[in-house]
Amino acid sequence: MQLTVNGNEHEVDVTPDMPLLWVLRDELNITGPKYGCGIAQCGACTVHVDGVAVRSCQLAIGDLAGGEVTTIEGLAEPDSLHAVQEAWIEHQVAQCGYCQSGQIMQAASFLDLNPEPTDEDIDAAMSANLCRCGTYPRIRAAIHAAAKKLQEA
Amino acid sequence: MSFGVPTAQVVEVTNTEFGIRLDRAYIVADVGLVLDPVNAEAQLFGGLIYALSHAINSELTYGDYGPLQTNYHAYEGLRLYQTPEIEVKILENMPGIRGVGEPGVPPAAPALGNAIFAATGQRIREMPFNKHINFV
Numbered sequence: 176m177q178l179t180v181n182g183n184e185h186e187v188d189v190t191p192d193m194p195l196l197w198v199l200r201d202e203l204n205i206t207g208p209k210y211g212c213g214i215a216q217c218g219a220c221t222v223h224v225d226g227v228a229v230r231s232c233q234l235a236i237g238d239l240a241g242g243e244v245t246t247i248e249g250l251a252e253p254d255s256l257h258a259v260q261e262a263w264i265e266h267q268v269a270q271c272g273y274c275q276s277g278q279i280m281q282a283a284s285f286l287d288l289n290p291e292p293t294d295e296d297i298d299a300a301m302s303a304n305l306c307r308c309g310t311y312p313r314i315r316a317a318i319h320a321a322a323k324k325l326q327e328a
Numbered sequence: 329m330s331f332g333v334p335t336a337q338v339v340e341v342t343n344t345e346f347g348i349r350l351d352r353a354y355i356v357a358d359v360g361l362v363l364d365p366v367n368a369e370a371q372l373f374g375g376l377i378y379a380l381s382h383a384i385n386s387e388l389t390y391g392d393y394g395p396l397q398t399n400y401h402a403y404e405g406l407r408l409y410q411t412p413e414i415e416v417k418i419l420e421n422m423p424g425i426r427g428v429g430e431p432g433v434p435p436a437a438p439a440l441g442n443a444i445f446a447a448t449g450q451r452i453r454e455m456p457f458n459k460h461i462n463f464v
Contacts, residue, residue, distance in 0.1 A: 211400075212399050212400050213399075214399055214400075214401060216399060216400035216401050217400055267366050267367070267370065270370055270371075270374055297408070298408055298409035299409070301408045302407040302408045302409040302410075303407075304408070305400060305405050305407065306405075306408075307378065307381075307405050308370075308374045308378070309373060309374035309375070309376065309377025309378050309406070309411075310370070310374065311377060311406075311407075311408045311411040312373055312411065312413070312414055313370065314408060315408070315411075
């Protein structure tokens with residue numbers, strides 16, 4: 176099967192029911208997306224398909240239907256960071272870091288759809304991404320900061 | 329004294345018609361010498377958030393072969409929409425360098441329990457509290 180990840184085309188020899196997350200991690204060695212729960216409860220595996228955040232543990236590779244996959248590795252331009260990544264660093268959001276690639280991918284996709292979110296918007300968009308370290312206050316702050324950066328860009 | 333660190337927490341809640349809503353939380357901890365203030369603050373509010381998960385709704389029960397809660401659908405951690413605004417104040421009066429990872433955890437359930445009592449008159453003495461009261 177063929178798929179495009181971060182602009183690169185790949186050919187993988189897997190069954191169509193293999194979740195995208197497995198293809199990325201085990202076949203392509205793209206390990207930014209994390210396995211957390213496998214049942215869409217945590218969001219650690221979040222990637223973009225055609226720019227929209229999806230749970231890669233729930234999407235069978237056979238259902239990708241030519242959609243272009245972007246992982247945290249491909250979110251930024253080669254020589255600069257995405258505004259969300261910059262804001263994440265400025266606010267020192269990460270603690271253990273395991274959920275953070277999923278959080279950032281979710282936030283980037285959300286800000287694409289809603290460039291000026293309120294706290295309530297952020298709560299609604301980000302509450303399906305679990306963080307057991309409790310980085311939530313800084314996630315909220317970093318998303319507001321990233322929104323500002325994207326507005327000014 | 330919380331893991332060797334004098335720590336105090338206050339939680340503010342509102343008793344809404346759909347259940348208890350967490351509005352604000354305050355943490356003050358005297359950790360001795362602070363090496364990394366940005367991380368120290370994160371550890372303390374992270375401890376509070378982790379502990380609120382357990383105070384509100386995370387419980388493990390065991391069957392013959394291990395825990396019955398096999399994944400997050402049955403073992404919910406606190407999520408962003410439930411997270412109160414948190415203010416952290418770090419003091420440096422104690423001698424030495426003390427931990428910041430654990431002290432934020434133990435005071436959270438009592439602080440929440442006190443807030444619920446103040447808001448509703450209900451004294452909850454069993455965790456997780458969602459066995460006895462609803463949360464939004």
